[in-house]
Amino acid sequence: MAIQLIVNGKAQSVDVPANMPLLWxxxxxxxxxxxxFGCGMALCGACTVHIDGEATRSCITPxxxxxxxxxxxxxxxxxxxxxxxxxxxxxxxxxxxGYCQSGQxxxxxxxxxxxxxxxxxxxxxxxxxxxxxCGTYQRIREAVHRAAALHKASATxxxxxxxxAKEDAFNEQAVEVGGAA
Amino acid sequence: xxxxxxTGINRRSFLKTGVAGATGLVIGFYLPGRFEALxxxxxxxxxxxxxxxxxxSTTDAVTIVIDKSEMGQGILTAxxxxxxxxxxxxxxxxxxxxxxAAKEYFNPAFGMQGTGGSSSVRSSWDPMRKAGAAARxxxxxxxxxxxxxxxxxxxxENGVIYHDASKRKVTYGGVASAASKLPxxxxxxxKDPKQYRIIGKPTKRLDTPDKVxxxxxxxIDVRQPAMLYAMVARCxxxxxxxxxxxxxxxxxxPGVKTVVEISRGIAVVADNTWAAMQGRRALDVKWDxxxxxNASSExxxxxxxxxxxxxxxxxxxEGDAASALTGAAQKIEAVYEVxxxxxxxxxxxxxxADVRAxxxxxxxxxxxxxxxxxxxxxxxxxxxxxxxxxxxxxxGGFGRKxxxxxVMEAVETSKAIGKPVKVTWSREDDTQHDYYRPASYAKFAxxxxxxxxxxxxxxxIACSSIMEAWFPGSTKNNLDPTSVEGVANLPYSIPxxxxxxxxxxxxxxxxxxxxxxxxxxxxxxxxFMDELAAAGKKDPYEFRRRLLDKAPRLHGVxxxxxxxxxxxxxxxxxxxxxxxxxxxxxxxxxxVVEISVDRKARSLKVHRVVCAVDLGRVVNPANVVxxxxxxxxxxxxxxLYGAITISHGRVEQTNFNTYPVLRIDAMPTIETYIVPSxxxxxxxxxxxxxxxxxxxxxxxxxxxxxxxxxxxxxAEDLA
Numbered sequence: 001m002a003i004q005l006i007v008n009g010k011a012q013s014v015d016v017p018a019n020m021p022l023l024w025x026x027x028x029x030x031x032x033x034x035x036x037f038g039c040g041m042a043l044c045g046a047c048t049v050h051i052d053g054e055a056t057r058s059c060i061t062p063x064x065x066x067x068x069x070x071x072x073x074x075x076x077x078x079x080x081x082x083x084x085x086x087x088x089x090x091x092x093x094x095x096x097x098g099y100c101q102s103g104q105x106x107x108x109x110x111x112x113x114x115x116x117x118x119x120x121x122x123x124x125x126x127x128x129x130x131x132x133x134c135g136t137y138q139r140i141r142e143a144v145h146r147a148a149a150l151h152k153a154s155a156t157x158x159x160x161x162x163x164x165a166k167e168d169a170f171n172e173q174a175v176e177v178g179g180a181a
Numbered sequence: 182x183x184x185x186x187x188t189g190i191n192r193r194s195f196l197k198t199g200v201a202g203a204t205g206l207v208i209g210f211y212l213p214g215r216f217e218a219l220x221x222x223x224x225x226x227x228x229x230x231x232x233x234x235x236x237x238s239t240t241d242a243v244t245i246v247i248d249k250s251e252m253g254q255g256i257l258t259a260x261x262x263x264x265x266x267x268x269x270x271x272x273x274x275x276x277x278x279x280x281x282a283a284k285e286y287f288n289p290a291f292g293m294q295g296t297g298g299s300s301s302v303r304s305s306w307d308p309m310r311k312a313g314a315a316a317r318x319x320x321x322x323x324x325x326x327x328x329x330x331x332x333x334x335x336x337x338e339n340g341v342i343y344h345d346a347s348k349r350k351v352t353y354g355g356v357a358s359a360a361s362k363l364p365x366x367x368x369x370x371x372k373d374p375k376q377y378r379i380i381g382k383p384t385k386r387l388d389t390p391d392k393v394x395x396x397x398x399x400x401i402d403v404r405q406p407a408m409l410y411a412m413v414a415r416c417x418x419x420x421x422x423x424x425x426x427x428x429x430x431x432x433x434x435p436g437v438k439t440v441v442e443i444s445r446g447i448a449v450v451a452d453n454t455w456a457a458m459q460g461r462r463a464l465d466v467k468w469d470x471x472x473x474x475n476a477s478s479e480x481x482x483x484x485x486x487x488x489x490x491x492x493x494x495x496x497x498x499e500g501d502a503a504s505a506l507t508g509a510a511q512k513i514e515a516v517y518e519v520x521x522x523x524x525x526x527x528x529x530x531x532x533x534a535d536v537r538a539x540x541x542x543x544x545x546x547x548x549x550x551x552x553x554x555x556x557x558x559x560x561x562x563x564x565x566x567x568x569x570x571x572x573x574x575x576x577g578g579f580g581r582k583x584x585x586x587x588v589m590e591a592v593e594t595s596k597a598i599g600k601p602v603k604v605t606w607s608r609e610d611d612t613q614h615d616y617y618r619p620a621s622y623a624k625f626a627x628x629x630x631x632x633x634x635x636x637x638x639x640x641x642i643a644c645s646s647i648m649e650a651w652f653p654g655s656t657k658n659n660l661d662p663t664s665v666e667g668v669a670n671l672p673y674s675i676p677x678x679x680x681x682x683x684x685x686x687x688x689x690x691x692x693x694x695x696x697x698x699x700x701x702x703x704x705x706x707x708x709f710m711d712e713l714a715a716a717g718k719k720d721p722y723e724f725r726r727r728l729l730d731k732a733p734r735l736h737g738v739x740x741x742x743x744x745x746x747x748x749x750x751x752x753x754x755x756x757x758x759x760x761x762x763x764x765x766x767x768x769x770x771x772x773v774v775e776i777s778v779d780r781k782a783r784s785l786k787v788h789r790v791v792c793a794v795d796l797g798r799v800v801n802p803a804n805v806v807x808x809x810x811x812x813x814x815x816x817x818x819x820x821l822y823g824a825i826t827i828s829h830g831r832v833e834q835t836n837f838n839t840y841p842v843l844r845i846d847a848m849p850t851i852e853t854y855i856v857p858s859x860x861x862x863x864x865x866x867x868x869x870x871x872x873x874x875x876x877x878x879x880x881x882x883x884x885x886x887x888x889x890x891x892x893x894x895x896a897e898d899l900a
Contacts, residue, residue: 017435020455028410028453033402034395036576037454038527039608043837046527074395086393093385093803096811097253098392099399099527099576124846131837133527133577134253135814136807137848 008076267313299864509628528576616692633717667702703871759879816873
C-alpha cells in the first residue's frame with residue numbers, strides 16, 4: 001500500500017508493507033544509505049533519524065507510524081555540512097571508521113535542540129544509546145560541547161526566546177532542506 | 182573524495198609498463214573506469230598516471246590510489262601524507278580512490294594485497310616515498326624540457342614547478358601528461374626528514390567530511406542496477422550443514438524472489454533486505470549439526486586444562502627453568518583463561534556480487550583483496566584477473582573482514598540467481614558466525630630468589646591455531662607464533678625462561694582479532710608479572726623498570742607513562758592504579774589505568790588511562806592519539822564485558838544486549854603520549870589494545886587484593 005512520507009522536506013510515496021521498518025524504506029526503497037543498520041533492535045543507535053525533531057531509532061519504527069511526519073536523515077541535516085554538529089565533528093575530527101557517526105550526529109543534534117548547553121553527564125545520558133566500536137566517545141563529548149559553542153555563536157538571540165526556543169537552528173535547518181539521495 | 186570510490190574501477194589495462202626494479206613503479210598504469218569518474222565533471226583530458234598510486238589531472242587534482250583498506254585506522258590519510266611529502270603537491274588538491282586488486286598493490290608483509298597486523302605504514306613507507314619522489318622528478322623533467330632548461334635549475338613548491346631565473350612557473354597539471362610519458366627515474370634521492378613539512382605534523386583525516394553527512398560508501402551501502410538483497414540461513418552449530426529445507430513459507434513472504442542453497446547455507450533472495458529477513462525467518466531448515474553439537478565452553482575449558490600435562494611445542498627456552506624453579510626461594514603458580522571474543526564491527530558483514538559469464542564484480546568491505554579475488558574467481562571458474570574487487574570503506578574491521586566467507590556467500594548467490602545481489606548479515610549472524618579471538622588457557626610458574634627478584638619463568642599455553650585455520654601448513658613444528666606472542670617474547674631480564682604451546686582445536690572458528698595473540702597473552706603475562714612483583718614485595722613499576730634493562734624502548738614508554746600518570750605521587754582516597762607494558766607489532770606501549778571500586782555494589786569505574794607509545798617515526802601524530810583511544814576502548818570492552826560462550830555447539834550471544842560493548846557513559850579520560858623517535862615507522866592500529874586489560878586488572882588487585890585471572894571481569898571479582 002502507498003504510504004506518504006516527508007523525508008528531508010520532500011514528499012515521498014512508498015509502496016511497502018506497513019510494518020516495514022523506516023530504516024529499510026530509507027536505505028533500500030529510497031536509496032538513502034546514510035542511515036545505517038547496526039543491530040535491528042534499537043540497541044546501537046546507528047539508525048537514528050529525527051521524527052518531528054525527536055531522535056528515533058528507525059530500525060524498529062514501522063514506516064506506517066511515521067506517515068505524514070517530518071523525517072530528517074543525516075542527508076538532510078544540512079545541505080553542505082554546515083550544521084553546527086557537523087562542523088564540530090569536522091573540527092574535532094571525530095569519526096574513525098565513521099559507520100556509527102550518522103547516528104551519533106543525529107542523536108547529538110537532537111540533544112542540542114532540547115538542551116543547548118549540556119554537561120558531560122547530560123551528554124553521556126543522551127548519547128549512551130549510540131555505540132561506537134572505534135571508541136570515539138571522548139571526541140564525541142568534546143564535539144558536542146564545541147557544537148553548542150558554535151551554535152551559540154551563530155544563533156540570533158531571538159531564536160532562544162519564548163516559543164522559538166525549541167525550534168532553533170538544529171531543527172530548522174533539518175526540515176528546510178530539500179530531499180537528498 | 183570522488184563518488185567513484187566504489188564503482189570507478191571496473192577494468193584495467195596497461196598502456197605502457199616500465200616496472201622499475203625494486204621501486205615497483207609502474208608507468209602508464211591505465212584505469213579506464215577511474216578516468217571516466219575523475220575526468221567527467223571537469224575535463225575531457227584524462228588524468229595522467231605517474232605510477233600505480235598517483236594520477237594528476239590537467240586541473241591539478243592529485244589522485245592518490247589507496248591500496249590499503251580504510252577501516253577507521255586512518256591509513257587513507259597517512260598514505261596521502263607520505264606520498265604528498267615527496268611529491269610536494271598541494272595538500273588541498275588531493276583526492277583518493279581505493280585500489281583495484283592487483284599485484285602492484287601487494288603488501289610485502291603478507292605477499293598479497295591486504296591490510297592487517299598494523300603493517301600498513303610500515304610496508305608503504307618506502308614504496309610510497311619512492312613513488313612520490315620519482316613522480317616529482319618526472320614532473321620537474323617535463324617542465325625543464327618544455328622550458329629548455331636544466332632540471333637542476335627548477336624547483337617545486339606545493340604542486341607548482343618554478344624556474345626562478347626566468348620567472349616561469351607551471352602547475353603539475355600543466356606538465357602531467359608529458360611527465361607520464363617519461364621513463365621512471367631510478368633511485369631519486371629522498372628528502373632529509375629534517376625538511377618534512379607534512380610527515381610528523383598532526384593532520385586532519387581526509388575522510389572526515391564524507392563521514393559526517395552520510396556520503397561515505399561502506400560495503401553495506403552498495404547499490405547496483407537490478408540488484409537483489411539476500412540473507413543467508415547458516416547452521417547454528419559450527420561445522421554443521423543443511424540436511425533438508427522447505428522454502429514454501431519463505432517464498433510466500435511478500436518481496437521474496439527465490440531461495441537457493443549455497444555452500445554455507447540457504448540464501449533467501451528478495452527485493453529488499455527486510456523482505457529477505459522475513460523470508461529467512463519463515464524458512465524451514467533441518468540441520469545436520471555434525472560433530473560439534475555437544476561442545477560447550479565448559480567442555481572446551483576442560484579440554485584445555487587436560488593439555489597442561491603435555492609438553493607443547495617449544496616457543497622459547499633460555500637457561501634451565503625447571504631446575505631454577507626447584508631451587509627458588511619462592512614458587513608462584515597461576516592459571517589464566519580467556520573466552521572467545523567476537524569482533525562486533527559496527528558495519529555488519531556484507532558483500533555485493535555480480536557474476537557474469539566472463540567476469541565477476543565484488544563490492545566488499547574487505548581487508549584482503551587478493552583472497553577475495555581468489556575466492557570469487559575460483560567459484561566462477563574464472564582467472565583471478567577477471568574477478569574485480571571494488572573495496573569500499575569498512576565500517577570497522579579489527580581483523581574480521583580479512584575473511585572471505587561473506588565474499589563466498591555473495592558470489593555463490595549471484596551465480597545461482599544470475600543477478601547482482603547484496604548479502605547482508607544481521608547483528609545476530611555477525612555475533613554467531615564470526616572467526617573468534619581464540620579462547621585460551623595458560624599455566625604459569627615462576628621462581629623468586631631470596632632477594633625478591635625472579636629467577637625462572639615458565640608458561641604453557643593451550644588454544645586453537647589461527648595460522649593453521651587460515652593458512653594450513655604455514656606453521657613449523659606445530660608452533661603458531663600468534664598463539665604465543667605476548668609471552669614468548671617476554672622482554673624481562675629473567676635468566677631462565679621456558680614457554681611452550683599445545684595446539685588444541687575445539688572446533689570453533691578462530692581468526693585475527695585486533696592485536697591477535699598479544700590481546701590475551703599480554704593480559705596473562707603482564708598480570709603474572711604483577712603477581713611476581715607483589716610476591717617479591719616490589720613496586721610494580723620499579724619491578725618492571727629494572728627488569729627491562731635490555732629493552733630500551735619498552736623501558737622508555739614505561740617511564741613516560743609512569744611519569745605522566747604521576748606514579749610517584751599518592752592518589753586521592755579511593756583511587757587505585759595498575760600498570761602494564763608490552764611490545765606488539767614492532768611497537769611499544771605502556772599504560773597506567775586509574776580506577777575506583779565500589780565493593781558493596783560490586784562495581785568498577787575506570788577514571789583515567791595514561792598511554793605512552795613508541796612506534797618509530799610518526800606519520801600523523803593526531804591519528805596515533807586517535808588509535809590509542811580506539812584501542813583502549815576496544816580492550817576495555819573485552820575486559821568488562823567480552824565473552825562468547827558456547828552451548829550445544831553454538832554461540833549463546835546474539836546482539837549488543839548479550840554481547841555488550843563500552844558505551845559513552847563508561848568512557849574514561851584517555852591521555853596519549855608519543856615517544857619522539859627517528860626509528861622506522863611502524864603501526865598504530867593495534868598497539869594500545871594489549872596493555873589495557875592487564876593494567877586494569879592490576880589496578881583491581883591494588884583496590885581489592887584479588888587477582889583477576891579469567892575474563893571478563895565479574896561482579897564477584899570486585900566484592
